[in-house]
Structure formats: C-alpha cells, structure tokens
Amino acid sequence: MNRQKTAILQAVRKLRSHPTVDEIFAETRRSLNSISLATVYRGLEWLAEQGLIMRVDTRPRRYDHQTRPHSHVVCRYCGRVEDLRDVSGAEAALVEAARRAGYSEVQPFVVLSGVCRACRYAHVRQADLSAEEGRGHDGG
Ligand SMILES: [Zn+2]
C-alpha cells in the first residue's frame, strides 16, 4: 500500500463515525498536503475492495472503518449515520424473506432512515416557537 492509501486509511480510522469523502479528504490533507480529491476517491474505492474499510450506501456516500457488515440508520435532516445494534434477529428475518423470493447470497444489512435526537429536539423547539407566535395577544 502506498503512502497516499495509508494516509486515507488512517483518516477513515481516525474520523470513525462514518465520514463523507469530503471529510476524509480534509483529514487526509492534514498529513498529506498535496493529495487530490480524485486520488482520495480512488483510494477509498481500492481500500473498500480490499476489505479494509466499508462503503455505506448513503447520499452523500460515506465510509466505515468497521468492516464487519452491519446495518445503519441515517438521519434525513442532518445526514448523521449510526450503527444499528442488536438487530441480528431482524436481519435473519430479512434473509429468510429474500430466500422465499428466490434469492441466494443475500446481504441482510439495511440502511434505515429517520430523524436523529438532535434534529428532533431542534424541530420540537421550532414547533413550540411557531405555536407561541400563533397564539397572539387577544386570546383568553
Ligand atoms: Zn439529524
């Protein structure tokens, strides 16, 4: 593995929480100033093919330092990605459903979408403010 790929791998491992390509690019440049975004893209694809990192199929695409396959949940407001824990029962059920549909070599790992805690609180605060404005001054 050359110096650039090593630096990219180190960046993914250092950032940990499912970084985007842009975040990995910024982190890699801290140790390898001259690296280009295209090199980072190619390096990430190569590292994923080698099984050293895992690609998470979100938009924007993210990478995971954890290579053991697992399911994720994505916030549709801020794009934060987290691992889903203790879902092997659900994953087994998905594999079974896919087998019944005639599929083999099924990857049961899913990406769920939702609203994270931080965004939910922000949203609730926003809703409270609007409700107060709506109440006006002439009510009882
Ligand atoms: Zn969020």
Ligand SMILES: [Zn+2]
């Ligand atoms: Zn993950």
